[in-house]
Amino acid sequence: MTQLRKALRPSTKALPEYTRGHNRSLVLQTLYRDGRRSRADIARETGLTRVTVSALVAELIAEGLLVELGQREETRPGKPATLLDLDRSAFVIVGLDLSEHSVFTGALLDLDGAISTRVEVELAGSTGDEALAKVVDLAEQLVAAATAPVLGIGVGSPGVVDLGGVVLSAPNLGWNGLPLQALLAERFGVPVVVANDANAAILAEHSFGGAASDAMLVKIGHGVGAGLLLGGTPLFGSRFAAGEIGHVVVGTDGGAVCACGKRGCLETWLSIPNLHARLDRPENADARERDVVLREAGERLGIALAPVVGALDLGEVILSGPTDLLDGALASATVETLRNRTMAEFHGSVTLRMTALGPDIVLRGAAVMVLSSRLGVS
Amino acid sequence: MTQLRKALRPSTKALPEYTRGHNRSLVLQTLYRDGRRSRADIARETGLTRVTVSALVAELIAEGLLVELGQREETRPGKPATLLDLDRSAFVIVGLDLSEHSVFTGALLDLDGAISTRVEVELAGSTGDEALAKVVDLAEQLVAAATAPVLGIGVGSPGVVDLGGVVLSAPNLGWNGLPLQALLAERFGVPVVVANDANAAILAEHSFGGAASDAMLVKIGHGVGAGLLLGGTPLFGSRFAAGEIGHVVVGTDGGAVCACGKRGCLETWLSIPNLHARLDRPENADARERDVVLREAGERLGIALAPVVGALDLGEVILSGPTDLLDGALASATVETLRNRTMAEFHGSVTLRMTALGPDIVLRGAAVMVLSSRLGVS
Known part of the structure; x- marks a missing residue:
């Protein structure tokens, strides 16, 4: 076993490498999320040495990306630290x-x-x-x-x-x-x-909207598409077509003919023009009928997403699109359907919400x- | 623009960092995939300096992980290079x-x-x-x-x-x-x-079976589960339950009651015990009826996977399980269904095959x- 243990022993010896770009990003990221830090704060939070941080900060100031804000009011004796921030008006x-x-x-x-x-x-x-x-x-x-x-x-x-x-x-x-x-x-x-x-x-939802690291955003407009974040990384797919769920057939009971030629594609149930067309029919004029149409669309979204939630073990689904149509009967029906069609033990707690970022x-x-x-x- | 260009100019300055583990893996990986390399070969292929490679090789030899194989027969004059390989019998x-x-x-x-x-x-x-x-x-x-x-x-x-x-x-x-x-x-x-x-x-399929970087392996046995590789990285999910597709409900036309209490879960169509139960019925004794049962199971797998293939833009689906049941009518029906229920332009070329690695x-x-x-x- 000695040979094995020796082979697998971790080492602390460091070799020089092209890690400057990574370190630069660490410094910028630290200040980006929460500015007003001293060089010592940055060193502590990034794990970089103070010498490394000072060199990077000097460069970033010269490049116009960082600014010195003045000195922190210290409660302890000694030289007060100079606070830094991203120059948020520089670009x-x-x-x-x-x-x-x-x-x-x-x-x-x-x-x-x-x-x-x-x-x-x-x-x-x-x-x-x-x-x-x-x-x-x-x-x-x-x-x-x-x-x-x-x-x-x-x-x-x-x-x-x-x-x-x-x-x-x-x-x-x-x-x-x-x-x-x-x-x-x-x-x-x-x-x-x-x-x-x-x-x-x-x-945007990940940076500004608090999306989980394993989340799917379904964007419903003229078409229906999705963006996926898995382990915090966006997914692109084998032909850059990840998230193209608008023309996936939903269910095994037919549906309307789609512009693509298939029958029962998700877009035939869920795209905003198709939703409006259905809601504008005279027989769907009252609130109850309107809710039936929206619930049906939401169920279809749930049917389509259930295998995706199961396969990916998504924690969160986020909807983006017209709030008056999506947020209510439609969203409730989607999350109910999702829970009814996946494994309760693991996917029963999947959440669904509207984006808070609106049309921007x-x-x-x-x-x-x-x-x-x-x-x-x- | 000068300030911008300066800020965004790439730099070649390197800072020391803890990259030794990464470099070790680079050297081991190079030899693992295709052994019989000299130190110079490794340096060229990894982009590491010859000094770095020599130091790492010396360590790995001392640890018993690498062996020197003797000298290469050189066609050019000069000192022949010593070939190295992983000691594949060391562990x-x-x-x-x-x-x-x-x-x-x-x-x-x-x-x-x-x-x-x-x-x-x-x-x-x-x-x-x-x-x-x-x-x-x-x-x-x-x-x-x-x-x-x-x-x-x-x-x-x-x-x-x-x-x-x-x-x-x-x-x-x-x-x-x-x-x-x-x-x-x-x-x-x-x-x-x-x-x-x-x-x-x-x-295993990625290392030994040639799976694409965006692939899904569906393992069909007593239960039905899947493993996903996205961009070459295995997916675990928000609760470590990625790939748990056995209890996703398939279709909108009912189905058998599952052990989990729901109706029409993928396992009710596809698990090996359920497939055998259906095939063993007297009315399914002849080859044509047997094919109908297998095709139906394959279609259900296709229905369940279509939204996953669309959302993830998977290039490849691989089946693992009893070849006599899966490889034939079932697999054909799955791939046909997948293609019929996704966007032809992007997902029409998704492939489906049995693993070549068998039960191991x-x-x-x-x-x-x-x-x-x-x-x-x-």
Whole structure:
């Protein structure tokens, strides 16, 4: 056993490596979440040496990312420590939400994800290059309005987007293989991150909305899509199409014919246009009938999600979309159905709630993408 | 923009960090996958400096993990390089498979996951402490049979197992909160890793069976469970119950009453005892009726998995269990159903196959768990 024990003994010997980027992010992350720290505080919280922290802080101050706030009022004797924070006004972020059917929305956000300027561009049925021109127009207006250097542009796009920001397929916009990230980066000369809108949304929910580390956000609008966070990491899937649940068939009892040609896809039950069409029928005019329609839609969502909750052991499902339709009979029916169709012992406590971030969720997620890719914070 | 560019400029300055464990694993991993490498080969393939590699190799030789094989026959002039390999006979691994209903199986495996000695212990209805005693008995026989130091004991257990190897719930064995990993580690004085059987199986499939990085293994036996690999990493879930799909209700048209009290759970369609019960009915005696039963079970598996394939964008589903029942009408019906119920554009190419690892899959997965936790290789 001696040989074994020796082989498996942990070592404390360190070898130099390219860990500077990681350490930089540790310092920035510490201040990002909760600013007003001294160098000694940062060293204690990150586990880095004070020498390392001092060197990194000096660099980050020179780069304009950190500022010294002055000295802490000390209760103990000795030299008071100088407090540091991220210079939250040093940069702005441009966020774009292309996920709505009739309008592209953009905003300037600060490093905390708070929105200042907001701009909208009517889509008016544009597709292809015309739709792309509207994205550029929107970004142009925001970059022009920026009063600080732009840290980056984050974009939440509908459809399937690969890790290089190429929109592989966004049928409503007529985009197939559009290298949106590269085009915007070339046009504006700043770093750009493009991701699927629901993937952006789950990042916002994780950073600003308190989502659990194993959570799914279902975004219900013109289509139905989802963003998944597993162990705190977003899931992209084998063809970047993770979360594409809108055209999964729900149940074994038929359903309406979908635009995709199949029958009973989740979108036929749950998309906002389909929900409105059903609610607008004269026979569904009164409150009770309205509730039946919403409950049925919620049940279908529960039926579709039960195998996903079981397979992934999700702790939390979050809904994003029109509160007047989703928050009530629909959401209650979804969570009841989820619990009735999974293993009570382990999945009975799965929770379901509306996002608290409202319609800005994709814009804020786009900002998180920029913060994460440029500064390593989120 | 100058300030921005400066802030975001990559740096090559390195700070010392505790990366030794990582570098050790890099060296071991390089040799594990494809041995017979010189120090220079390893440096080139890992990106580590030759000084770092030489120091790590010296340590690993002293620890008995690496051996020098002699010199390579060089075609070029100069001093021939000395080839290295993992000493694949330096250690053995004990693997235990507790997932079968009537028998516990154990084996000694080498560092390549090949099985030498194999031992079985009849369960004979044992549960609770009696079943635990049979696990200890099995491990004892194998440790006694080992002709080299035991690197560790890997265990694939049915039920829900947390990351500390506590079996939270294994109803068939009457285990609730059993700290199996700690008990075996204390008893045998070697490192022990306990995980769910299907999670062990997907690791085996990834290491030895060529599973994609985004894959799901469905293990069909007395119960039905799954192991998931996402981006090459096993998924555990918010309550360690990822893959527990056996009690997800399938379809919206009823089904048989399950032992859990619900109606139409996946296990009622697909577990081996339930399949046999249906196949043994006199009216299902001929080949055509048999196929109908198997196709129906396969369709139900497809219905249950379609939302999972859509949400996760899985590239591959792998089945593990009795080939005579699964490989044929059942598997074909599953993949057809999967394709018919998801988005053709992205999920139409999902593949489904039987594991090629046969009934040893959990034993080999248990070995992977030990290799991964002790040496950082897989």
